[in-house]
Amino acid sequence: MDEVAAAIADPVRREILLMLRNGRLPAGRIAGRFAVSRPAVSRHLRVLRESGLVHDELVGRQRFYVLDAERLTELAEWIAQFTRPSGWEHRLDALETEVYRTRRERGTAALKKDLGRKDTA
CATH class of the missing domain: 1.20.5 (Single alpha-helices involved in coiled-coils or other helix-helix interfaces)
Incomplete structure (x- = not known):
């Protein structure tokens, strides 16, 4: 849970997760959305991947990222105890x-x- 909380602490990573909630996207399209450099976006994607919030799929020469929202469940349940x-x-x-x-x-x-x-x- 701590790893997931740390991953979503950054606003760029939260925006990436929002982008991926409607389906997989290529890394280039994700990077194009932000004013930060492509290597910076790549580091954000790596943090999300290592936390298990996203996984990547290689299709030809393109790398696609896919949201794995299941990893948010434990954190969401913990937070819910304060809102129920x-x-x-x-x-x-x-x-x-x-x-x-x-x-x-x-x-x-x-x-x-x-x-x-x-x-x-």
């Missing part, structure tokens, strides 16, 4: 529902009581 509702949030939601239900029932009972008084008058 806690047990307290579920309990507070249940309490809010119960308060509204009780208010509604009391309002209905009070209305029936008032209507009963009007019928006897």
Whole structure:
């Protein structure tokens, strides 16, 4: 997980991952997207490859890169524990529902009581 987190810490590498989410791309096309040198992009691709986030395929003379999003799963699950509702949030939601239900029932009972008084008058 640490290797993946370190790999996605760089904004250029995150952009490369976004580019690859729709399918494989040749290295030259990836490099052409950035203002940094081709050797710099090559180093970014190497970091992504070594972390397992991408793999490369040689087709003729072209090297294509492919996203392996499965490597993000462990990190995503770890991060999710900070964004999922806690047990307290579920309990507070249940309490809010119960308060509204009780208010509604009391309002209905009070209305029936008032209507009963009007019928006897």
